[in-house]
Amino acid sequence: MTRRGWPATFFLILILWGSGAGSATAAKAPEKGPKLDAKAWIVVDARTGQPLAGQAVNRHLAMASTTKMMTAYLAAKKLPFRKRLKAADYEADPAESLMGLEAGQVVSVRDLLYGLMMLSGNDAAVTLAEAVSGSEPAFVRLMNRTARQLGLDDTNYQNPVGLDGPKHYTSAADLAELGRVLMAMPRLRKISGARIARLTSYDPPLVIETTDSFLRDNPWARGIKTGHTLSSGYTLASDGRKKATELIGAVIGAPTEAARNEETVRLLDWGFSLYDKEVPIKVDRSVELIPVKYEDVDLPVEAKQRVRIGVRDGEQLEVVTDLPGEVEGPITLGQRIGTATVLLNGQPFAREPLYAGLAIEEPTLTDRLLGNPLLLVGLLVLLLFAILAVVLLLRRRREAKARKRLERVLRTRR
Numbered sequence: 241m242t243r244r245g246w247p248a249t250f251f252l253i254l255i256l257w258g259s260g261a262g263s264a265t266a267a268k269a270p271e272k273g274p275k276l277d278a279k280a281w282i283v284v285d286a287r288t289g290q291p292l293a294g295q296a297v298n299r300h301l302a303m304a305s306t307t308k309m310m311t312a313y314l315a316a317k318k319l320p321f322r323k324r325l326k327a328a329d330y331e332a333d334p335a336e337s338l339m340g341l342e343a344g345q346v347v348s349v350r351d352l353l354y355g356l357m358m359l360s361g362n363d364a365a366v367t368l369a370e371a372v373s374g375s376e377p378a379f380v381r382l383m384n385r386t387a388r389q390l391g392l393d394d395t396n397y398q399n400p401v402g403l404d405g406p407k408h409y410t411s412a413a414d415l416a417e418l419g420r421v422l423m424a425m426p427r428l429r430k431i432s433g434a435r436i437a438r439l440t441s442y443d444p445p446l447v448i449e450t451t452d453s454f455l456r457d458n459p460w461a462r463g464i465k466t467g468h469t470l471s472s473g474y475t476l477a478s479d480g481r482k483k484a485t486e487l488i489g490a491v492i493g494a495p496t497e498a499a500r501n502e503e504t505v506r507l508l509d510w511g512f513s514l515y516d517k518e519v520p521i522k523v524d525r526s527v528e529l530i531p532v533k534y535e536d537v538d539l540p541v542e543a544k545q546r547v548r549i550g551v552r553d554g555e556q557l558e559v560v561t562d563l564p565g566e567v568e569g570p571i572t573l574g575q576r577i578g579t580a581t582v583l584l585n586g587q588p589f590a591r592e593p594l595y596a597g598l599a600i601e602e603p604t605l606t607d608r609l610l611g612n613p614l615l616l617v618g619l620l621v622l623l624l625f626a627i628l629a630v631v632l633l634l635r636r637r638r639e640a641k642a643r644k645r646l647e648r649v650l651r652t653r654r
Contacts, residue, residue, distance in 0.1 A: 274510045276503040279473065279493030282412040283511040286479065286486035287589075289420055292511050294412060298394050301492045303410040304467030304475050305337065305360045307402035309418050310383050312356055315368040316428050321350040324441060325371045330363040336401075337451070339364040348441035355439070357431050357465060358450040362401040369400040376400060392418060404469050415490040419464045419477045423488070432463035433479070454478060454501045462486070466500075474500035480508045484517040485550025515550035520559050520582050521592055522546050527580050528561050532600055533568040540597035541577050547590045549582065558583045561594065569600035 273283070273293025279301055282294035291297070319325075325348075327341035339361025341347065347355075349368070356364040369379035376399065383397040394411035395418075402408075410418075422428045431437075435455060439446040455461045460482050467475035473493040480487055489507050494500035521527060526540035541563060551557050563578035571577075575596045582590045 274506050276491065276507060277494060277499050278491045278503055280412040281489070281491045281503070281507060282416050283487055283489045283507050284416050284420070286420055286423065286488045289417065291413070291416075292487075292514060293507075297413040298411045300394055300409040300411060302404050302408065302469065302472030302475075303395075303402060303415065303492070304404075304469045304472045305402040306410070306415055306465050306467040306475050306477050307397065307400065307408070308356050308360060308365055309415075309422055309465050309477060310386065310397065311365045311368060311379075311400045312353055312428060312431070313418070313422055313425075314372055314379070314382060314386060315349065315353060315356075316425060318372045319349045319368070321348065321353075321427065323349050323371075325349060325352065325367055327363065328367040328370050330366045332362055336362050338362055341367065346441070347439075351439040351441045353428075353431050354434065354437045354448065357463075358434055358437060358448055358452070360451060360466065365401045387414075390418065390421060402467055402469070404471050410492075412490040412492050415475075415477050415492065416488045419479060419488045419490065422464060423462070423479050423486075429463070432465065433461075453497060454504055457501065458505065464488075468497070476500050476504050478504045478508065480512075482508075482512045483515050483550050484519075484548035485512060485515040487511045512550075514552050516552075517548060518551050518557055519546055519548050520557055521580060521590075526597055527559065527594055528563060530563055530577070531566045533566050534603040535569075535600065537598070539567055539571065539577075539600060541594040542597045543580060543592040543594055545592055547582050547592060549584065549589055551584070556583075556585050558586075563594065567600070568603065570602040571596050571598075571600040573597070573599040 273295070276295070280296035280299045282297045283292045284290060285292060324346050327343055327345040327347060329343040330341070332338055337360040339352070339355035339359050341361070341363040352364045352368055355361040356368065366376065369376050373379035373382050379400055380397050383400065387395045387397070392410070392414040395414045396407050396409055398405040398408040422432055433455070434450060436447065436449050439448060450456060452466050454466070454476055455463060458480070460480050462479040462481055464477045464479050473495060474497050475492045475494070476490070478489040478491070480489070487508050489504055491500055491504050491507065494503055521543045523543060523546050526542050528541050529538035530541060532539050549557065560581045560583060561578060562581070567577070573596060576593055577596055578594045580592050580594055581588055
């Protein structure tokens with residue numbers, strides 16, 4: 241090869257190498273989400289509400305029995321759980337989902353909510369709606385006002401049960417957001433994720449099992465609500481937790497129940513793959529060491545509960561402590577010393593009290609003296625002055641006695 245050919249060859253090698261590096265980078269780039277067999281879908285971070293991926297997320301679609309999520313939300317907000325209601329006289333079509341209530345039967349709000357979410361009971365939905373607002377039309381107006389208040393701008397209700405209608409629709413994004421709202425309410429979270437429940441207002445108590453096959457078949461699932469009509473297809477608002485991460489999913493309009501469940505699992509698993517589990521605070525590891533005054537040891541401070549959190553690439557995790565710069569005994573083992581706050585991207589995620597991992601005795605006078613050089617020097621100076629004062633006093637006394645002896649001798653000679 242001639243000398244003139246070397247530059248061209250060198251640049252060609254650089255171009256090829258750069259091309260390969262670019263391909264490797266592209267291969268590691270995050271995906272846009274899986275392709276699902278559904279009309280619309282979305283997956284969001286339950287903690288922040290941030291969408292991770294989706295398709296047709298604002299498209300207006302029939303919601304079927306996921307309607308009951310709003311019914312449950314309003315009933316839980318407006319009615320005491322212990323209150324007992326008379327079941328509405330509900331005339332159902334043969335294909336409707338029912339809790340099996342008889343007209344006039346007395347059932348607690350708690351049990352009606354379990355029947356509403358676990359069995360998708362239309363009779364429970366109407367009973368709760370009438371108890372909240374007095375009538376179905378009034379309750380529907382409340383549903384729509386509440387949807388606007390919650391920012392569900394792509395949602396409109398015509399009934400509290402989920403029957404199809406031209407103005408009865410939601411979107412994947414709204415369904416996921418409403419799921420987040422429900423799962424943030426401890427009592428509804430428990431009901432939405434129940435696989436089995438005991439209805440205590442029945443005599444004798446009645447045990448029911450959820451009809452949500454997604455919830456039954458996936459131990460990591462936490463809820464939330466299924467829906468299906470012939471025209472809308474199969475719909476699922478879902479919640480799952482893995483790798484210290486909670487995700488909310490919404491899949492609308494899948495062709496079959498099996499497809500709905502499979503696509504939801506694919507969707508959430510894809511979302512979980514974006515996270516790594518971190519444990520910034522562990523029970524068996526000191527969070528920080530604090531200097532102990534007058535001692536050569538440091539005091540370890542520990543938490544009694546660990547903190548786990550799912551973190552995505554690019555997110556910043558930090559632990560900030562509120563502790564004294566130095567401690568002094570006596571300190572008992574397990575004594576509360578301060579707090580640790582876990583920050584994700586600068587925002588508080590968890591706050592844990594911190595406790596002493598060792599017992600520290602009260603310092604002795606010797607400890608205080610040896611541990612405080614200035615005080616020790618001061619005491620030595622005072623002692624020196626005291627010794628000098630005593631010496632001077634004794635010297636003056638000796639001089640005074642000498643003068644007196646001299647005076648006596650002089651008087652005798654005279």
